[in-house]
Amino acid sequence: MALHRGRPDRWTDRVEDLASWVLLAAGLLVVLFTCTTGIGIHDRLVQQGRAQSLDRTPTSATLLERAPTFVSPYTDAAPVAVTASWEDRQGVERTGLVSAPEGLAKGSTLQIWIDQSGAPVLKPTTSGEALALAGIITGLVIVTGVVVLALLWVALQRQADGLQLRGLGAGMACRRSALEPRRGQARLNPLVRTACRAGSCGDGTGSSAS
Numbered sequence: 001m002a003l004h005r006g007r008p009d010r011w012t013d014r015v016e017d018l019a020s021w022v023l024l025a026a027g028l029l030v031v032l033f034t035c036t037t038g039i040g041i042h043d044r045l046v047q048q049g050r051a052q053s054l055d056r057t058p059t060s061a062t063l064l065e066r067a068p069t070f071v072s073p074y075t076d077a078a079p080v081a082v083t084a085s086w087e088d089r090q091g092v093e094r095t096g097l098v099s100a101p102e103g104l105a106k107g108s109t110l111q112i113w114i115d116q117s118g119a120p121v122l123k124p125t126t127s128g129e130a131l132a133l134a135g136i137i138t139g140l141v142i143v144t145g146v147v148v149l150a151l152l153w154v155a156l157q158r159q160a161d162g163l164q165l166r167g168l169g170a171g172m173a174c175r176r177s178a179l180e181p182r183r184g185q186a187r188l189n190p191l192v193r194t195a196c197r198a199g200s201c202g203d204g205t206g207s208s209a210s
Helices: 011-055 127-179 181-187 190-198
Strands: 057-063 080-087 093-100 109-114
C-alpha cells in the first residue's frame, strides 16, 4: 500500500492516497476490535470453566465391555461410546455410556466427569483450552479482515488504473484534435469532445490545456 509523497499531480493519485489511509485505518480498527473481542471470549470461557468445575465432579468408571476398535487411516482414533458403571455423589451405582479409547479392555477403569444428577458430562474447560480457543478465533477474524481489505485495495487499484487509461485516451484524442482541428473534432465522440472543451485533456487532472 504505497502512499504518494508531496502533492499528487493527478486526481486519481489523491483518491488512491485517501483510499490507502482509509484502508489502513480500517485494518487497525479490525485488529483492535478483534483483540478486544478475543480477550472477552477468553474471560467468558474461563468463567464458564470455573462454573463447570463447581457443578461437575470427577469419578472413576469401570467398563462393562471391551471398547470396539475401528480401522482408521488416522493415527489418533476418536473415543468410542462404551457401556460402563460408576457411582454418583450419593454413592449410588449408575450404568450408561461413556467415552473411552478404542480397544480398551473390559474391566478397565477411566476417569469421567458427572454432574449433580450423576449423568456423565464433558470435563470443565481449562484456562489453557480457553486461551487456545480465543487465540484461534482472534487469528481467524484478523486473517479474514486482512484478506477482505487486500481485495478492496486490489479493486481500487484496478479502478484507478482504468480511470487513468481512459483519461490518457481522452488526452491523446484531444491532442490529435488540436493538430487537426476540423477532421479531429469530427472523429471525437461527444464525451471526449466535452472533456476537451472542459480542458481535462492529458493526465486526468482536470486542469485546462494551455
